[in-house]
Amino acid sequence: MIRACVIGLGQRGTSLLSGVLLKMDAVRIVAVCDVYEDRVENALEMVKTAGQEAEGFLDYRKALDPEKVDAAFVFTGWEGHAEVSVHAMEKGIAVASEVGSEYSLENCYRLVRTQEKTGTLYMFMENCCWGKDELLATSMARKNLFGTIVHCAGAYAHDLRYEISYGLTNRHYRFRNYQNRCSENYPTHELGPIAKLLDINRGNRIVSVSAFASKSAGLEEYIKTREDATPEMQNAHFKQGDIVTTILTCANGETILMRLDTTLPRSYSREFTVRGTKGLYSQDTNSVFIDGDKEYWEMPKYIENNLGNAEKYEEEYLPDIWKNVTAEELASGHGGMDWFAYNAFVHALENGEPMPIDVYDSATWQAVSVLSEISIQQGGAPQAMPDFTNGQWFHRPRLDVCKL
Numbered sequence: 001m002i003r004a005c006v007i008g009l010g011q012r013g014t015s016l017l018s019g020v021l022l023k024m025d026a027v028r029i030v031a032v033c034d035v036y037e038d039r040v041e042n043a044l045e046m047v048k049t050a051g052q053e054a055e056g057f058l059d060y061r062k063a064l065d066p067e068k069v070d071a072a073f074v075f076t077g078w079e080g081h082a083e084v085s086v087h088a089m090e091k092g093i094a095v096a097s098e099v100g101s102e103y104s105l106e107n108c109y110r111l112v113r114t115q116e117k118t119g120t121l122y123m124f125m126e127n128c129c130w131g132k133d134e135l136l137a138t139s140m141a142r143k144n145l146f147g148t149i150v151h152c153a154g155a156y157a158h159d160l161r162y163e164i165s166y167g168l169t170n171r172h173y174r175f176r177n178y179q180n181r182c183s184e185n186y187p188t189h190e191l192g193p194i195a196k197l198l199d200i201n202r203g204n205r206i207v208s209v210s211a212f213a214s215k216s217a218g219l220e221e222y223i224k225t226r227e228d229a230t231p232e233m234q235n236a237h238f239k240q241g242d243i244v245t246t247i248l249t250c251a252n253g254e255t256i257l258m259r260l261d262t263t264l265p266r267s268y269s270r271e272f273t274v275r276g277t278k279g280l281y282s283q284d285t286n287s288v289f290i291d292g293d294k295e296y297w298e299m300p301k302y303i304e305n306n307l308g309n310a311e312k313y314e315e316e317y318l319p320d321i322w323k324n325v326t327a328e329e330l331a332s333g334h335g336g337m338d339w340f341a342y343n344a345f346v347h348a349l350e351n352g353e354p355m356p357i358d359v360y361d362s363a364t365w366q367a368v369s370v371l372s373e374i375s376i377q378q379g380g381a382p383q384a385m386p387d388f389t390n391g392q393w394f395h396r397p398r399l400d401v402c403k404l
Helices: 011-019 037-049 078-090 105-118 132-142 161-165 174-180 188-197 218-224 301-306 309-317 334-351 359-377
Strands: 002-007 027-033 055-057 071-074 094-097 122-124 149-157 206-213 243-250 255-261 273-276 279-282 287-290
Touching (some): 105 359, 122 359, 132 273, 161 174, 243 359, 287 309
Parallel strands (some): 002 027, 071 094
Antiparallel strands (some): 206 243
């Protein structure tokens, strides 16, 4: 039985606590922690309702007692992830860290150095690596249907104007981030699955980051339309560009195109795209294009035969976890991805297996945010990505997040 402490009880922390952690037979919540007392009390009630018993804390250092806690689930604001994770690892407490944005390369290095020094298990909980579309495309790529992969693309395209604008009222960290930084501030939803597909840190690596930002106008204009906007909202100015475009280059020659798009009106999309010498996968159109079928080249047969056709590949190429997914797992959060990610952490911890998304992945993917900020400040100048594996990347074996 894994005795777990949940640290950070905002929207993400409480949704995972109720939707996933309290439903896992192998996990017992023994401690909950947040800097806000009302959040702690709310979480304690949730734990009690689920038939478990936990202690409440306002200081994570007191909550992380290695005599009582085996694993820490870190759901704090972005700036707290590394601090809490490092402290837990130093105590020998395994870490499941939610995704976000680091602010310095030194913090990325701290995570790596601490994990290497202590040997404590650490996993970065990028749930989109378990996305149905992403895993279908990765499975097909593993079987060479797309040929040699030369380019991938993705986006975090999500209208978050309300969430960001009301961050002071709702105690959400994005408000202060958008006020003070201009960067690719949430890179891992699109980058994680792409990095796995391209074997980043396991036979390949990211070598450079270039980023460009548009002006910042969306949030301030949105706030002007809100009759309930507080004076703090009305007087706020934001540095974060409305559209941030980032280009990564890889050691094996691939390029990765990323876009952050959160402060203008739009529908949600991750725009996961894979381009190879024999075909492509496009998430936005749910389509697969395989070279050699002449009908694909002709309009309108291209649209008729290609758009929305990815489903026909699922029987042969979709991983078993998605073929056997239950209604409860689908309802756990983000269409099942949350359940798969946290189940993978628990399974690895119980069996002493490598974490499918390790500390090197965490450091590399989050460093994109740091380097994008510098690149934007320098007019898009390429920034060198550190090798957090210290030269081990080219012989570390591939590790997919599930059997493909």
